[in-house]
Amino acid sequence: MPGYIIDLDGTLYAGTEPIPEAAPFLAKLKEEGSPYLFVTNNSSRTPEEVARHLREVARIPAEPEDVLTSAQAAARYQADAAPGSRVYAIGEAGLLRALKAAGLVLVDDPAAEPPDAVIQGIDRAFSYAKLHAASAAIRAGAAFIATNPDLQLPTELGLTPGSGSLAAAIRAASGREPVWIGKPSPIIMDYAVQKLGLPPGEIWVVGDNLRTDIAGGLAAGCRTAWVLTGIAAGTDPDEQMRSAGVRPEAILRHLLDWPDGA
Ligand SMILES: [Mg+2]
Structure with a gap:
């Protein structure tokens, strides 16, 4: 089973609104036994608060251990260095x-x-x-x-x-x-890959932002799926990819729209 590094805002919820495909997508990963990690650049919330927000807003059964924030990654980076x-x-x-x-x-x-x-x-x-x-x-x-x-x-x-x-x-x-430290830096991506314990080529990075989620996934050697919700909603995908200079492996209209065989 592949692993998944999943963005939060714009991918699983939009601010305080759930994205409807998020809960069934996570239910499918749980059923398959695919490991996953929620990775966010937002440093203001603790992992407990992030997990609670996921449960309450996106209706996903998330626990603090399922979360990696840029704050945790920054703390680990400095604690490892000194x-x-x-x-x-x-x-x-x-x-x-x-x-x-x-x-x-x-x-x-x-x-x-x-x-x-x-x-x-x-x-x-x-x-x-x-x-x-x-x-x-x-x-x-x-x-x-x-x-x-x-x-x-x-x-x-x-x-x-x-x-x-x-x-x-x-x-x-x-x-x-x-x-x-945060996406697209390889620092947080490498910590996320280590935490999942799979080779990068067996991990999908899923997110709505080409410049952070997808660029970070490509830099870490992961597979990448760009989902056209959040900041990507209503934009022209070709124009976005040209201006960002970033090409994902898969483009999903929503989280249940995976290409065959992925
Ligand atoms: Mg996002």
Whole structure:
């Protein structure tokens, strides 16, 4: 049985609306005994919150162990590089909990306690003071790790600034490029592949975003299925693939629309 690395928003649900094919698709994977993992660039929620959202919104029986967030991957990356190191975090509960769970030590005032790394995710309380603290720490030698490059997030309010837009401010102020963790980075994809325990060629990466899900799947050597829901809904697929410069192995109108033999 192949394994599946499955995107969340736009693939299993759209904001607070379920995508109707998601629950029967997951039921089919469970019945076949196919292993799967939900992988999200959203660093704001804990795996428990992600699983609850999946249960309540997408009506999928998800558990925290079925989830890998960019916050968890960023925490693991820093904990592997420097176990127990000191981190200045810019982010929300999902990131802060993941860093502590990985045994990293959070510092509140990087000017007083120089951190080994600045780790940044989405932070809806981002401020000039945080930007100043982060850029000063990075210029003083701290590593710069960003959970994900998404510049904008589609919400009920239209497009809102994503984590990548905050990273852009820190890049400008520090003069340094971050290590990117989330999709399409091979860092999160490799962790996801390891967690499934299958060779990449036996794993389908499924998602609605060519530039993150599909590009990440291709970079990791996985099979790729682009589903035309979420941000891909109502767009011209050929035009999208041309502009992204990314070609998935399969294009699905919805999650139950797999080509024969896949
Ligand atoms: Mg998506």
